[in-house]
Amino acid sequence: MSRPRIVIVGAGFAGYRTARELSRVTRNKADIILLNPTDYFLYLPLLPQVAAGILEPRRVSVSLSGTLSHVRLVLGEADGVDLEGRTVHYTDPEGDGGTLAYDRLVLAVGSVNKLLPIPGVAEHAHGFRGLPEALYLRDHVTRQVELAAASDDPKSCAARCTFVVVGAGYTGTEVAAHGQLYTDSLVRKQPLREGMRPRWTLLDIAPRVLPELDERLSRTADRVLRERGVDVRTETSVEEATPTGVRLSDGEFIDTNTLVWCVGVRPDPLVEGIGRPLERGRLLVDPYLQVPGHPEVFACGDAAAVPDLEKPGEYTPMTAQHAWRQGKIAAHNLLASFGRGERRAYRHRDMGFTVDLGGVKAAANPLGVALSGPLAGVVTRGYHLAAMPGNRVRVAADWLLDAVLPRQGVQLGLVRSWSVPLDTASPELARVPGAPEPSGRERGGAAAGEPGPTGPAERQEAPEKPGPTAVPGAPEKPRTDRERKSANKPAPVKAADPRPARASGDEPDKPGPVKKTEPRPRRSAEQDETEQEETEENS
Numbered sequence: 001m002s003r004p005r006i007v008i009v010g011a012g013f014a015g016y017r018t019a020r021e022l023s024r025v026t027r028n029k030a031d032i033i034l035l036n037p038t039d040y041f042l043y044l045p046l047l048p049q050v051a052a053g054i055l056e057p058r059r060v061s062v063s064l065s066g067t068l069s070h071v072r073l074v075l076g077e078a079d080g081v082d083l084e085g086r087t088v089h090y091t092d093p094e095g096d097g098g099t100l101a102y103d104r105l106v107l108a109v110g111s112v113n114k115l116l117p118i119p120g121v122a123e124h125a126h127g128f129r130g131l132p133e134a135l136y137l138r139d140h141v142t143r144q145v146e147l148a149a150a151s152d153d154p155k156s157c158a159a160r161c162t163f164v165v166v167g168a169g170y171t172g173t174e175v176a177a178h179g180q181l182y183t184d185s186l187v188r189k190q191p192l193r194e195g196m197r198p199r200w201t202l203l204d205i206a207p208r209v210l211p212e213l214d215e216r217l218s219r220t221a222d223r224v225l226r227e228r229g230v231d232v233r234t235e236t237s238v239e240e241a242t243p244t245g246v247r248l249s250d251g252e253f254i255d256t257n258t259l260v261w262c263v264g265v266r267p268d269p270l271v272e273g274i275g276r277p278l279e280r281g282r283l284l285v286d287p288y289l290q291v292p293g294h295p296e297v298f299a300c301g302d303a304a305a306v307p308d309l310e311k312p313g314e315y316t317p318m319t320a321q322h323a324w325r326q327g328k329i330a331a332h333n334l335l336a337s338f339g340r341g342e343r344r345a346y347r348h349r350d351m352g353f354t355v356d357l358g359g360v361k362a363a364a365n366p367l368g369v370a371l372s373g374p375l376a377g378v379v380t381r382g383y384h385l386a387a388m389p390g391n392r393v394r395v396a397a398d399w400l401l402d403a404v405l406p407r408q409g410v411q412l413g414l415v416r417s418w419s420v421p422l423d424t425a426s427p428e429l430a431r432v433p434g435a436p437e438p439s440g441r442e443r444g445g446a447a448a449g450e451p452g453p454t455g456p457a458e459r460q461e462a463p464e465k466p467g468p469t470a471v472p473g474a475p476e477k478p479r480t481d482r483e484r485k486s487a488n489k490p491a492p493v494k495a496a497d498p499r500p501a502r503a504s505g506d507e508p509d510k511p512g513p514v515k516k517t518e519p520r521p522r523r524s525a526e527q528d529e530t531e532q533e534e535t536e537e538n539s
Helices: 013-026 044-051 131-150 154-160 170-189 215-228 269-274 320-336 373-387 392-404 481-487 525-538
Strands: 005-009 031-036 040-042 061-063 071-075 077-082 087-091 097-101 104-107 111-113 162-166 199-204 231-234 238-242 245-248 253-255 258-261 265-267 282-284 294-299 354-356 362-364
Touching: 005 013, 005 097, 013 031, 013 071, 013 320, 044 131, 044 170, 044 354, 044 373, 077 269, 104 269, 104 320, 131 154, 131 170, 131 258, 154 162, 154 253, 162 170, 162 253, 170 199, 170 215, 170 354, 215 231, 215 362, 269 282, 294 320, 354 373, 362 373, 373 392
Parallel strands: 005 031, 005 104, 031 071, 104 294, 162 199, 162 258, 199 231
Antiparallel strands: 040 061, 077 087, 087 097, 111 265, 238 245, 245 253, 354 362
């Protein structure tokens, strides 16, 4: 008798936990295949520390092949599921298609950035769901502070040192808290104009920060943020984003080059194309995590609408805590479908929450006991070390080094602005030059935040080529008069896109056809960056 074939789509908290439990219990008596765009499990709760320069990127990236024995990893993005034919179609990082047949299927594709129909947000904001976005934000923030320190224009300096974070949930609160500490450390080495300091603004339409948590945690986080100088604005939203700033619902316009979008998440648009009932974009399952009508298919994590047995009539929230525990139940019930044990309904009662506020500060309520200050910080970091499936020693070592050594504020230049668009169904991958335009699943919910039709994932996973070497298909940077003079020969002025450039000061929005246009009379952040690169090359 042939061994059963189990395919797991997605290696987030739910998918990784399912694969780990199955590999431990089956002991090589089943073919377990894990389909994922990357070869690592990303520990998302520590991503703000990557953006703040505390942790190196590999610390929060746990190797799949190194921690999952008896599991075969297939690199690729699922872009279609045939429930009747019991197959999953995918596209690998080099653009080639493939098909995986299964006896049992676990859908754990997770979630992506949630978009709202606000003018300019999709063009000028960046999300915070994947490692490329965190690396981009760290480089971008560092660059803005460095350019501000060298600027003679007070208005330009103020705009570069103003950072707006939208969404005061877990992610937004931690990004603002760590971001303020990071920029303060940068300006100690590169002072700004007299009387200026980095300004972080945290916005949310809710009446308080961390609205989904206990009010005591919310008050603690709010107090810590305000003491650090973070401008916390509740019951305030963004009405429009432009290349030079954001307009708020109260009519104020904030000049800024940085807009970080942490409003929330939406289910991966893959599940919409399956053709089964949905609940607000999430695939409906029963309490045993099985898809009705297809007992061989299980779904868990953010993409699954799991009935909350603790709150009848509701569904479990889209949190890592639920996804991690659902992964274990999915593995148990999958084995029960083969006759190994009895299946169990998913039931979980929250044991408390932790919010890392940077430095020694945190807010936590383990077992309902509200904590703040250094004690909460110890509990929070202890929880993360216990929850991580790998890299614990490396993470602890980075924390120790950060406590005793000054933080390194340098740009790595690995991720460009157009590589991490907000409107993407794959935040874990950065776009590369020459890749095809995004299709159905890639663009996902468009500006309205609604999932779109599934389609082949059109991107490649490859590093950007360094230096001045030409990259086929890459956009050509606009050349200034100073650049043409330094090159000592005439050159046409070219731009990647006639639309206004992003306010981030990186590169044109995305690769595309090169069109001739008139040079902009106003100096842009792109020109500043280009001149710096040219000066370095000439010297």
